[in-house]
Amino acid sequence: MAGQRKTEEERGRRSPGTGTGKRVTLRDVAEAAGVSHQTVSRAINSKGEIDPETQRRVLDVARRLRYRPSRFARGLVRPEVVTVGLIVPDVVNPYFPEFMAGVFAAADQRGWQVLVASTENTPSRELTLLRSLGRQVDALVSYLSHPDAELEPHVGSVPLVIVDRGMASSTHALVEVDTAAGIRAGMRHLIDRGHRRIGIIDCTPVCDPFVRRRVFAEVAAEHALPVDDSWRVVGEQTLDGGAAAFEALHAAHPDVTAVFAFNDLVGIGALQAARRLGVRVPDDCALVGYDGLSITDLLDPPLTTLHLDKRRLGELAVHQVDQLLAGELPPPAVLTPRLNVRGTT
Amino acid sequence: MAGQRKTEEERGRRSPGTGTGKRVTLRDVAEAAGVSHQTVSRAINSKGEIDPETQRRVLDVARRLRYRPSRFARGLVRPEVVTVGLIVPDVVNPYFPEFMAGVFAAADQRGWQVLVASTENTPSRELTLLRSLGRQVDALVSYLSHPDAELEPHVGSVPLVIVDRGMASSTHALVEVDTAAGIRAGMRHLIDRGHRRIGIIDCTPVCDPFVRRRVFAEVAAEHALPVDDSWRVVGEQTLDGGAAAFEALHAAHPDVTAVFAFNDLVGIGALQAARRLGVRVPDDCALVGYDGLSITDLLDPPLTTLHLDKRRLGELAVHQVDQLLAGELPPPAVLTPRLNVRGTT
DNA sequence: TTGTATGCGTTATCAT
DNA sequence: ATGATAACGCATACAA
Numbered sequence: 001m002a003g004q005r006k007t008e009e010e011r012g013r014r015s016p017g018t019g020t021g022k023r024v025t026l027r028d029v030a031e032a033a034g035v036s037h038q039t040v041s042r043a044i045n046s047k048g049e050i051d052p053e054t055q056r057r058v059l060d061v062a063r064r065l066r067y068r069p070s071r072f073a074r075g076l077v078r079p080e081v082v083t084v085g086l087i088v089p090d091v092v093n094p095y096f097p098e099f100m101a102g103v104f105a106a107a108d109q110r111g112w113q114v115l116v117a118s119t120e121n122t123p124s125r126e127l128t129l130l131r132s133l134g135r136q137v138d139a140l141v142s143y144l145s146h147p148d149a150e151l152e153p154h155v156g157s158v159p160l161v162i163v164d165r166g167m168a169s170s171t172h173a174l175v176e177v178d179t180a181a182g183i184r185a186g187m188r189h190l191i192d193r194g195h196r197r198i199g200i201i202d203c204t205p206v207c208d209p210f211v212r213r214r215v216f217a218e219v220a221a222e223h224a225l226p227v228d229d230s231w232r233v234v235g236e237q238t239l240d241g242g243a244a245a246f247e248a249l250h251a252a253h254p255d256v257t258a259v260f261a262f263n264d265l266v267g268i269g270a271l272q273a274a275r276r277l278g279v280r281v282p283d284d285c286a287l288v289g290y291d292g293l294s295i296t297d298l299l300d301p302p303l304t305t306l307h308l309d310k311r312r313l314g315e316l317a318v319h320q321v322d323q324l325l326a327g328e329l330p331p332p333a334v335l336t337p338r339l340n341v342r343g344t345t
Numbered sequence: 346m347a348g349q350r351k352t353e354e355e356r357g358r359r360s361p362g363t364g365t366g367k368r369v370t371l372r373d374v375a376e377a378a379g380v381s382h383q384t385v386s387r388a389i390n391s392k393g394e395i396d397p398e399t400q401r402r403v404l405d406v407a408r409r410l411r412y413r414p415s416r417f418a419r420g421l422v423r424p425e426v427v428t429v430g431l432i433v434p435d436v437v438n439p440y441f442p443e444f445m446a447g448v449f450a451a452a453d454q455r456g457w458q459v460l461v462a463s464t465e466n467t468p469s470r471e472l473t474l475l476r477s478l479g480r481q482v483d484a485l486v487s488y489l490s491h492p493d494a495e496l497e498p499h500v501g502s503v504p505l506v507i508v509d510r511g512m513a514s515s516t517h518a519l520v521e522v523d524t525a526a527g528i529r530a531g532m533r534h535l536i537d538r539g540h541r542r543i544g545i546i547d548c549t550p551v552c553d554p555f556v557r558r559r560v561f562a563e564v565a566a567e568h569a570l571p572v573d574d575s576w577r578v579v580g581e582q583t584l585d586g587g588a589a590a591f592e593a594l595h596a597a598h599p600d601v602t603a604v605f606a607f608n609d610l611v612g613i614g615a616l617q618a619a620r621r622l623g624v625r626v627p628d629d630c631a632l633v634g635y636d637g638l639s640i641t642d643l644l645d646p647p648l649t650t651l652h653l654d655k656r657r658l659g660e661l662a663v664h665q666v667d668q669l670l671a672g673e674l675p676p677p678a679v680l681t682p683r684l685n686v687r688g689t690t
Numbered sequence: 691t692t693g694t695a696t697g698c699g700t701t702a703t704c705a706t
Numbered sequence: 707a708t709g710a711t712a713a714c715g716c717a718t719a720c721a722a
Contacts, residue, residue, distance in 0.1 A: 026701095041702095073700040076698090077702080078701070
């Protein structure tokens with residue numbers, strides 16, 4: 001009595017969302033099984049109070065019809081599962097997986113889910129993703145390079161946590177990195193080791209107003225270092241960019257004894273360039289990175305770097321979401337990098 | 346006429362999903378603004394046909410009330426956005442971000458969204474995530490270590506793509522890696538270079554039935570290599586595991602001239618151990634890795650490895666989802682690693 | 691331009 | 707054990 005009608009429904013069924021064919025609903029299954037839609041619901045959810053035989057039969061029909069419950073209809077009726085949207089610039093850059101791990105862990109701990117999207121380092125995509133993801137989630141955690149004003153039209157009413165943008169906000173929650181303190185610690189370390197002819201490899205960040213340059217100049221002045229603006233080279237934020245910048249710096253100032261890299265990626269590039277140039281690290285020239293990527297540990301020598309707890313950063317972001325969902329705009333959470341002295345200084 | 350009632354609604358409002366307080370709906374806004382809920386809908390969605398003044402007023406009230414449209418109610422009525430669930434063992438392991446990047450790219454290209462979760466290398470979590478994510482998405486892409494039979498009770502009716510499990514399936518779509526071919530290529534490479542005393546560092550994978558051991562033995566037999574089972578050491582699938590395994594292998598067979606590592610992570614560990622032992626790579630002992638992690642490029646010397654296009658693997662997985670959603674069970678997609686000869690052989 | 695009525699697919703309440 | 711009916715929050719056709 002169950003396995004009679006067959007071919008019509010099975011063939012030609014398109015899955016939900018695939019445009020054409022209508023979706024298979026609880027009622028379709030009910031009709032095909034000769035029961036009420038309510039009974040089908042019970043069967044699907046194994047809510048006791050149902051004849052085992054009936055359940056088996058209904059489940060069978062459901063399978064035949066390729067029935068799939070609608071998460072929307074379900075979400076409408078059942079207690080909501082909090083979903084956080086996460087926007088990062090680049091999943092492959094080893095910086096972000098660590099950050100993401102923190103977000104996942106904190107979210108999972110709360111029973112939340114995470115919808116992830118990548119801007120592929122394209123600022124304009126930030127805006128479109130803000131829009132599209134925004135309508136699908138309960139809150140958004142995002143790396144963003146635009147100021148609030150430009151964001152405003154795209155952020156609807158979604159609670160938003162902005163990560164490491166380096167700009168204040170009166171409407172969104174923030175998680176910030178105290179880069180200035182980090183740079184200062186790195187500079188002090190080099191100076192403590194007796195370095196005075198220090199160069200810096202800087203990069204053009206998307207929004208951040210050259211904190212590194214500023215702090216570098218400040219510290220240089222405080223300690224009367226014999227360096228001026230020509231000791232600061234600007235390069236691409238890549239391995240090759242770091243290499244090229246190191247070469248440029250070394251060409252301009254062969255007597256440089258220490259280099260501060262924009263970040264570890266750039267630092268690794270610089271290390272490779274140094275090797276090619278026959279500059280021994282750290283004997284001829286010390287090198288300090290920034291970020292504390294775990295891969296810097298594998299280098300030879302391992303890179304001295306300002307280690308930032310990226311995982312914690314992610315956890316803090318979720319914590320900010322927490323507050324936002326509770327209806328309050330929390331003060332910015334700030335994290336400071338920690339100097340990790342290893343082989344290159 | 347708009348800014349009259351205030352305090353009652355604003356205070357005490359809890360956000361959606363936060364348990365208590367009821368959700369602010371379109372009708373609440375309508376009532377507060379003194380219009381019909383339809384007008385509010387128009388205002389929110391900027392669907393022309395509305396007096397600009399009315400719209401402004403409504404939007405204002407909506408903001409005051411912290412109104413947020415329900416994604417569920419919306420999804421119920423509007424064309425569905427396909428959401429793919431992605432389950433990986435570990436976000437931080439550099440292998441997976443590359444894979445994820447492929448999934449994101451392919452998904453984005455189709456206008457799909459991706460919900461990500463990590464099992465944290467815990468097989469039991471695979472099952473629970475399968476369940477919880479399964480009800481929130483249209484299809485699932487997952488690394489899984491269980492056989493179909495154990496999966497069955499947890500995979501409801503969700504279309505599922507299993508990645509690199511190394512076991513056939515009659516109900517789920519697959520994306521596989523031809524590991525045997527990879528190992529074979531690596532062995533051939535070593536043999537071509539004249540190596541005969543080859544060792545292998547193997548690991549206990551969760552499900553995969555020691556493909557490496559099997560192929561290693563086969564090739565060894567085919568070429569009558571002077572090696573037996575004692576040339577195969579099994580270690581943890583970590584940096585330290587690789588180092589320990591290399592030391593063990595080297596202790597047992599000091600005359601080993603080449604080592605095949607389970608994967609790059611293990612290979613890097615082996616490389617570090619070799620350096621500590623004073624074994625020069627590749628002069629004293631060659632080393633081959635597996636996976637082709639991009640960081641192996643930064644090592645000194647860069648690791649010769651069997652490069653797997655993990656990004657492509659992710660794209661293929663999404664393509665399998667495509668088929669599944671179209672109602673067909675596609676044949677397994679298979680990817681073969683490519684030998685990438687660099688500094689360690 | 692605005693309001694009224696209806697349906698989306700599910701679960702929950704209450705009968706039977 | 708099963709079925710009828712009413713929400714859930716939103717958008718859309720249609721009426722005013």
